[in-house]
Amino acid sequence: MLIECAVKHDVDPQRLFPEKDYPQRSPFSRDGDRIIHASAFRRLIGKTQVFIKPQSDHVRNRLTHTIEVSRASRQIATMLGLNAELAEAIALVHDMGHPPYGHIGENILDKILSDSGGFNHNVQALRVVTHLENPYPDFIGLNLSWYCLEGIIKHNGPFKTDIPAYVQEYNSKHDLLLNTYPSCEAQIASLADDIAYNCHDLQDGLRANLFSLNDISSISLVRQYRNKISANHPDISETHLSLSIIRKIFDYFISDLNHTSKKALDDAGLKSLEEVRNFQRDIISFSDEAKEHLKSIKSFLWINMYEKQVDMSKEDNPENVIMSVFKYFMTEIDALPNSWQKRISEGQEEKIRIICDYIAGMTEKFIYKTYKEKVQ
Template sequence: MELAPYACDPALSRGRLYPEAISTFRSPFQRDRDRIIHSSAFRRLKHKTQVFVEHEGDYFRTRLTHSIEVAQVARTIAGTLGLNQELTEAVALAHDLGHTPFGHTGEDALHALMAPHGGFDHNAQAIRIVTSLERHYAGFDGLNLTWETLEGIAKHNGPVTDSLPYRLAEYNARHDLELHTHASAEAQVAALADDIAYNNHDLMDGLRAGLFTDREIADLPIVGPAYAEVDRTWPDLDGKRRRHEALRRVFGAMVADVIETAQRALEEARPETAQDVRDLGRPVIRFSAPVWAEIGEIRSFLFTRMYRAPSVMDERARVTCVIEDLFPHYMRRPELLPDDWQADVAEARGATSLARIVADYIAGMTDRYALQQHTRLFG
C-alpha cells in the first residue's frame, strides 16, 4: 500500500540506539513489532488485568487481549489514512507494557510508594522495559527499537513536558525523543485506538459482571442509538446477540468518527512530512468535538458504575494492601529478589536506586504472581 506523504517511512527511520544491519525480509518497524510480541513483558500481559483481578473470571479483558484489540483498531485506522500500519501496530502492542499488576490500582499504589524516589509512571516504565529490562539479546539490553517506535511509546498521549518522569528523563538524556513535540500520526492513532477499545470493552465487561444492565446503558449517547438500530433490524433478537450487535456498532461509530475527523484535519493542515505532523502543535488524529463530549458521558457513567462500584472498590483496597506490603518488605530484604536481580541490587547506590529496582520487579509481576508472593511472604 502506498503511504501518505505524512506517514513514517521505514526507509527514512532515524534508526536505533545500537546500529544494526537492515533485515532482508522485514522493515525496521516490522522488526520492532515482532520483538515486542516476543518479549517477556508482552507475554506477562496475559495475566495482568484492566479493571477486574485475574481470578474473577475468564472472560474479562486482560492487558494482553486489550493490547491486541487496540492494535486491530489502530491498523484499520492507519490503513485508511495511508499511515504506516507496522509502526502503528508496534506502538499499540507496546503501549501497556509498563503497567503494574492490578491495573491502575497497582500503579496508584506503586506511585505513592515511589513518591520519595521520583514516582512511578507506566509510560515511562514501558520505555524502561524496552530499553533496559528486557535482557535477551547479545549486543544490547532492551529491544533496541527504532526511534519512531520509542517516540510513540513515550508520547502517544501527547507531548511530555511537565514533571518529566525520572525513567523517561534518564533514557531521553541518552537518546533524544523530542518529548516537547507531538508524536507521529501513527502513534496518535494508537492512542485513539486505546480510547475506543477500552470504552467499548469496559461496557461489555461491566455488563458481564452485572454492574449495570443493557437497559441502563441504552440511555447513553452513541450506545442508545446503537441498541435502537439493532432493535429495528432484529426486533426478536436474544439478549446476548442483541448486546453484541449493539456494542459492535458503538465500536464502529467511534472508529468512523476518528477517521472522518482525521481526514478533515489532515486536509486542513496539509503536512508534507511526518515531521510536519509532529511540529503542528496540535494532534491531527482526534474525535470530533460532539463525539468526544458523548464519550465523556460514557466515561462518567463507567467511572461511577464500574470503576467505583462497591465490589470493585473492595478489591482495589485488597490489592492495594498487597503492593503496600511487598514494596517495603523487599526494600528491607532485597536478598529476597530472584537471583537474576541480585547483580542490580549489588550495584544499587542508596535508597532511591534500590527503590527503582524494587519498583521494576513489582511492576513486572502479574496479578497471580503478586498474590502468590504476598501469600508466601505474609500468609
C-alpha cells in the first residue's frame, strides 16, 4: 500500500496529448515502457559513463548505469511505500540527454551553444522525450505523464531563477510547477543516481587499474568494511574482497536513505503530494553521517579517476571530433538525414541547436565514424 504523500497509480496522468487509458497498466508502467523502447534509450549503450574507449567490456556505459539507477530507485521507493513504477521511469530518463564523451562532450556543446541558451544534459533529457523522439503518428515526443516529466526536469530540485529557454517553452504549454519541490519519487531517482555512480565508479576504477584496493582504503567507509570482511573471511581473494566491499557500501547507502527518509516522512506527517511540493526542503535524504561518507568517496574519485580521465581523453581529442563534425554539418546541411533537415526552419540559431541535438544523440562510435568519413 502506498503512503499518503505518494503519487497514486490511478491518478490522472495529465499527458500533454490526451490518450485512452489502459486498465491493465498504470500510467507510469506505460511511461517506463515508452522510455525503454525509445531509440535514444538504446543508444545509451554507446555512450561513456566515465571511460572513453574502455579497454574492458565489463566497465559501465550510460545504459548499464541507467539500469542500475532504475533498479535502486524502484527498491527504495518500494521500501518507503512510494510509487516504484514512477521512480523507476524517472530514473530511466535521467541520463538520456547525455551527449557522446560524457561531461566532456556536454561542455563542448555548451560552448557551441553559449549564445543560444547553452547545453545541459538534464534539459536535453526533457527535450529528447518531449520533442526529439517521434515514434508515434498522433503526437510529438513520447507523451509521458505530467508526473514523469516533472520528475525528469526537477529531480535535482525546484527552479527558482535562470530557467533554461527550452524548459520555459515546454512549461508554457504543460505547467510543471517549476518553483515547487518534486515528488518523493523524483527525489529518490536523484539520490539513487548518487549511490550508483559513486559505488560503481569505485568498482570500475579498480578494474581499470586506476587505483588499488589499498588506495581506496584511505576512504573510511571502505576501510571499515575491509576490516570486517577480512576478519570474517581471512583467506578471501582481493577480487572477492573488493566486490564485497562495494556491495556493502551500496547496501549501506540504500539502508541509510531508507531509514533517514522514513523517519523524516513520519516526523513531517505529510498527508498529500501537495504538501511534499510545498515542503521547504527535500524530504528524501541521507543522514549527515552518510553525506560525509559520500563526500569522501566523491573527493577520492575526482582526484584519482575523473581528473585522470580528462587527461586521458586528450589523446582522442573529443573536442576536435565534436567541433569538426559540428562545423561540417553547419556547411553541409544536405548531409543531415532528411528528417533532421526538415526540423531546421527558423534561421541560424535554430540551425545550430538542431545540429547540436543531432550530435548529442550520437554514440561515440557513430560520431567518430562520421568524423573519419566526412571530415578527415
